[in-house]
Amino acid sequence: MKFRCEREVLVDALNTAGRAVSSRGGSLPVLAGLRLELNGDQLVITGSDLDLTVTVSLEVAGTTDGVSVVPAKLLSDVVRAVEPGAVQLEVDAGDAQISAGRSQFSLRTIPADEYPQLSDVVGEGVSIDGTALVTALRQVVPAASSDDSRPILTGVLMAAEQAGLRLVATDSYRLSVRDLPGTTVLEDDKTILVPSRALNELSRLIDDDAEVVLHLGERDASFVVGEVRLTTRLIEGDFPNYRGLIPDSNPNKLTVDRVALLDAVKRVRLLAQEATPVRLSMSGDGLELVAMTQDVGQAEESVDADYEGTDLTVAFNADYLSVGLDVAPGETVTLETVDALKPALLRSPEFPEFLYLLMPVRVS
């Protein structure tokens, strides 16, 4: 295998594919490498940890076809470090020679036949508007759990709803739901559970106005964005019944400027240390935020707000609350509550396709 390529182009491609390579070093040593396959002028770079696989295709000036697996981190570091301009890569007798300017690197390769066989995409694929998908992912993915002991909650549910596609994630403390009306990606009543890590990577890949094509396999899903294909294993199992969590009626309703509340939460949370919550005292006079940490101090701030209901103080984890306010669309949000111990519902009146439900913190 032998080709030449602009350094910038190659660095980008190596980084993109390299994001799927596990830094922890998985069970297969070959997965610490990136697989490079050259056919004519078409170079395909693949990185994988078996759960997530990213392949990037790019045009290079090819001389000799071939396949090789090169240590991912070292290859990226080398190509990033050489002088700008053309980089030549030639694999010969188990060594990858990288030359650029007056630099010469020789990297020992990993036998390519050990690289796992990765399936090709199946079916036609369904197209999704990239901009809308990125927005939805930004709103939903942060609510997914990062705790591997509950694998189902580390996924984002993608469900076919009458209105279109619905994305749902929860870490059991908060729940984020976002509908993409008019997007029909899945067959009726079909649901898939996609690892949130894969969707995080996916949102990095989507530029403005990009089109995303979803190919759904038996056990995996592939998202194709331009020349990049991201394939992820799907999580098996039943997503919890999130619908049952959303209260039907909420007697108390706070209406407040979203950014004003977000900024106030960010300020008072400085005094919500070591797992102490931010308290929201809601009354006809408006909203009062209080945070206090034993032996440290306390912070208070009042925020203009409309409130209908009985006077109530509810405490929330500052992080969970600010994430909800951060990702909620629109200028105004409502916070609907039942009491200090029941889930609170954060919504934007003008954007019914989004909701964020969060459990309070019980304080003594």
Add this chain to the structure above:
Amino acid sequence: MSFGSATILHVDMDAFFAACELRRRPELRGKPVVVGGEGQRGVVAAASYEARVFGIRSAMPSAQARRLCPDAVFLPGDHAHYAEVSAEVMSIFASFTPLVEPLSLDEAFLDVSGARRLHGSAMNIAHKIRYSVNKSVGLTCSVGVAPNKFLAKLATEDAKPKPSTDGPVFGVGVREIDPRRVQEFLDPLPIRAIWGVGPATEKRLNRLGATTVADIARLSLDAMVGALGNAQGRHLYELCRGIDDRPVVPRQEAKSVSHEETFAVDLFEPERLQAEIVRMADAVGRRLRLSNTRGRTVQLKVRFGDFTTITRSSTLAGPTSSGSAIANEARDLLAKINLTQGVRLLGVGVSGMAKETEGEQLSFDDIASVPEDWRDAEQAIDEIRAKFGDAAIGHASSLRRGKLSPKTAGEQQWGPGEPSQGER
């Protein structure tokens, strides 16, 4: 070497558990009484002085005690009762000085340096304490009075009743170590009398030709460090000169709360172990609520049949005092452990105690899996138990042979009881 005045007291109840039993069962007085685990893995928790005459000692396997004195009265032990009595005793100590450091239910260090103006000399206070304990609780104790903790504990030993072939011999009750005669007191003691000297250390010191404290006191610091390593060498070098500067530290906030249990026979079935978890988590939650604290890290300890022991822990989003929340977490931890070896001991605990201003992050799981009013239920259970006793109410999974047996503090620190039907 000069010492300050003798202001540290070490108070040790005489054969405490056995004495508690004799107090409420006077008919057993004068008989050899042994309190402890009755099962095959049981150990002796306490023996009356009459039983000690037969060579029965604490921590000895119950089976061995039975062989030494088949006629002894063996009692299963009632930790809740001893804890109650202990609290009474400790409150008497606290009426003399706030600096009370309990070592266990029946032992405490007291620093009385600030109490002398009110109550007289340390010796005086020691006698007053013995008198008050005997008068208001009906039990006897022995008191050591010395310039520091190490010497005070040795002094108590000297004040204790002793078993003899003619039956128990009363001790002096209070023994003071004169600060000017510390070395005289220490010198004749066997080296095993020193805190922290076990069989291994004793052997190493014997090799240096030392059998008494006087012998080690003659060794140089270098020789001690050479034989025992830096930390222990130095420590012992000081102790055998009567030097110990550890302060009396009053009871601190608990850093963790846990319960563990050794089973009469190794358990293999996950369902059975899960039920045990519920029982122990329930007890942990209850103690947390009683002390008004909450913890955020749940620990599970598993000892297998071959004595290998593992602990697994997991941290909750927020601190909790709910037995069901602790049980849920501990069951998840158990699910990841290979149980094919059989489980000898299981422990459930909580650490990472919360500050008061901290809250408890509620979870959707609280809505979905645990009835919403579970916390209220736990509170109600606490109240019922406070009024009607621990066995009045409990989890269905803690039913044993048709009876409720909720886990209680110390119920089993002397080994498991006999295996029940079906466990054999």
